[in-house]
Amino acid sequence: MNHTATVLVLALGASDWGPITKTLTNRYSYRFIVAKSASEARNALQSAQIELAVSEESADSSEGMNFLLNLRTSNPDILRIYVAPLATAVSADTAAKAAIYQFLHEPLYPDQLGLVLMRALEAQELARRHRLLAREFKVQQGPLSANDHASTLFRRPESQRFEKLVYASDRMAQVCNLAAQAAPTSLPIVIEGETGTGKELLARAIHYNSDRRASPLLVQNCGGISDEMLQSELFGHKRGAFTGAVADRLGLFRAADGGTVFLDEISEVSPSFQVSLLRFLQEGEVKPVGSDTVMHCDVRIIAASNRPLKELVAKREFRQDLYFRLKGFDLEMPPLRERSEDIEPLAEFFVGKHAEATGRKILGISADALSKLSACDFPGNVRELENEIRRMVALAKDGEFITTRNLSPTILAASNLAKVHEETVMILPTGVTLKEHFEHLERRIVLKTLLTHRWNQSRAAAALGLSRVGLVNKIKRYNLLRSDQGVGNGTNWR
Ligand SMILES: Nc1ncnc2c1ncn2[C@@H]1O[C@H](COP(=O)(O)OP(=O)(O)O)[C@@H](O)[C@H]1O
Numbered sequence: 001m002n003h004t005a006t007v008l009v010l011a012l013g014a015s016d017w018g019p020i021t022k023t024l025t026n027r028y029s030y031r032f033i034v035a036k037s038a039s040e041a042r043n044a045l046q047s048a049q050i051e052l053a054v055s056e057e058s059a060d061s062s063e064g065m066n067f068l069l070n071l072r073t074s075n076p077d078i079l080r081i082y083v084a085p086l087a088t089a090v091s092a093d094t095a096a097k098a099a100i101y102q103f104l105h106e107p108l109y110p111d112q113l114g115l116v117l118m119r120a121l122e123a124q125e126l127a128r129r130h131r132l133l134a135r136e137f138k139v140q141q142g143p144l145s146a147n148d149h150a151s152t153l154f155r156r157p158e159s160q161r162f163e164k165l166v167y168a169s170d171r172m173a174q175v176c177n178l179a180a181q182a183a184p185t186s187l188p189i190v191i192e193g194e195t196g197t198g199k200e201l202l203a204r205a206i207h208y209n210s211d212r213r214a215s216p217l218l219v220q221n222c223g224g225i226s227d228e229m230l231q232s233e234l235f236g237h238k239r240g241a242f243t244g245a246v247a248d249r250l251g252l253f254r255a256a257d258g259g260t261v262f263l264d265e266i267s268e269v270s271p272s273f274q275v276s277l278l279r280f281l282q283e284g285e286v287k288p289v290g291s292d293t294v295m296h297c298d299v300r301i302i303a304a305s306n307r308p309l310k311e312l313v314a315k316r317e318f319r320q321d322l323y324f325r326l327k328g329f330d331l332e333m334p335p336l337r338e339r340s341e342d343i344e345p346l347a348e349f350f351v352g353k354h355a356e357a358t359g360r361k362i363l364g365i366s367a368d369a370l371s372k373l374s375a376c377d378f379p380g381n382v383r384e385l386e387n388e389i390r391r392m393v394a395l396a397k398d399g400e401f402i403t404t405r406n407l408s409p410t411i412l413a414a415s416n417l418a419k420v421h422e423e424t425v426m427i428l429p430t431g432v433t434l435k436e437h438f439e440h441l442e443r444r445i446v447l448k449t450l451l452t453h454r455w456n457q458s459r460a461a462a463a464l465g466l467s468r469v470g471l472v473n474k475i476k477r478y479n480l481l482r483s484d485q486g487v488g489n490g491t492n493w494r
């Protein structure tokens with residue numbers, strides 16, 4: 001099911017989009033995402049790779065035009081087409097403000113719309129090629145230093161995409177392939193992985209690659225919320241079911257009927273909520289709080305956890321039957337430190353993203369800065385990397401490359417540590433006895449551990465499995481000094 005382009009439709013008007021999208025999908029292999037509200041459309045923008053937006057105005061508002069106006073600033077690369085209600089004038093002023101490619105009037109004819117979409121996409125492709133050539137030309141002529149030329153700006157990294165997910169590693173390729181296979185099924189999915197690894201982004205990609213994409217994707221965080229609240233958020237409640245329930249509430253499951261619900265931090269739910277969820281998964285039954293009526297709805301569940309569910313099951317903190325029900329597919333997002341090949345393409349992607357979002361003209365990121373970033377562990381994973389790049393973009397000057405100068409002290413320190421660690425293993429000088437070699441390694445390891453724990457001796461001792469006295473002896477023996485220069489010049493062979 002390969003598509004040539006993705007078209008987001010904001011359908012607020014009178015057209016029947018079912019037959020139109022079917023005709024155009026067959027003829028041009030476009031993929032259509034039809035949103036029934038602006039907020040649904042914005043959700044799709046965050047999750048799916050979209051080339052073109054068609055906004056069809058309702059008879060009595062200007063929500064459709066407002067959407068395009070906002071889109072111009074948030075996603076300038078997406079082509080904008082406006083569909084006005086029958087016999088409503090479109091002012092040239094407004095059209096220019098939203099910089100729309102074309103406007104049409106209801107009623108829509110699939111042939112006409114098809115032609116407009118095709119021409120729009122052609123124009124976009126030409127503009128893209130022109131931009132690349134112009135930039136290349138400028139760099140050849142430009143006053144950039146030889147060093148900056150080593151940047152990977154024009155050596156497009158061999159990165160891949162699954163909707164909004166950027167990656168180059170085999171591990172991520174495997175996860176995304178499995179996710180793409182899982183997407184069209186309606187089976188529940190568990191996504192496990194540390195915080196910041198991209199679990200929610202993957203869940204969104206899955207939703208927009210399923211036949212459920214025309215229905216909502218709704219998100220509920222299950223952590224830090226009381227059982228009663230969670231119950232009523234998901235299953236809804238009847239008016240007066242508890243103090244504060246002043247009106248009926250639909251609940252996420254029924255609001256997302258036909259779509260997907262993403263349950264984040266699923267490990268945090270109470271045993272009694274686990275029972276309700278299990279019942280929902282088995283029967284599709286929803287019983288609003290304070291109501292006797294059982295209702296049915298068709299929702300796909302994607303659950304995420306940053307604690308390993310299998311271990312929680314073993315400790316009897318999570319129901320085994322629920323666990324088995326949930327993992328129709330089991331996807332594991334590897335931590336960023338285990339796929340450092342992803343760091344460079346991600347960093348470049350974020351530079352572009354944040355430069356664009358803040359209207360900055362930044363040329364790219366130097367190879368030096370990229371390799372420093374690649375050496376870091378990023379305990380906060382992709383989220384931490386993105387925050388670092390956002391900061392670097394803010395500090396860099398227009399018309400320049402981001403360089404190591406813009407790196408935060410934390411990242412610089414972390415990448416220096418990584419270097420010490422690497423040398424520990426890599427330097428194997430000749431003419432040295434095994435004992436000397438061993439002592440050299442021991443010195444390095446003790447020093448690195450002390451640095452990691454900022455010279456907190458009890459913690460460093462614990463990490464090394466030594467007593468405090470044992471550690472103090474090693475510090476004396478190897479003459480280790482607490483100084484910032486201690487990192488690089490610790491070689492002391494004889
Ligand atoms: N592979 C990726 N490509 C692009 N952006 C990513 C990727 N992985 C994560 N991100 C971004 O990093 C941030 C954290 O991702 P998120 O999905 O919220 O992680 P999690 O749910 O695992 O905590 C988001 O801003 C997301 O867009």
Ligand SMILES: [Mg+2]
Nearest residue numbers: 196199200264
């Ligand atoms: Mg998250």
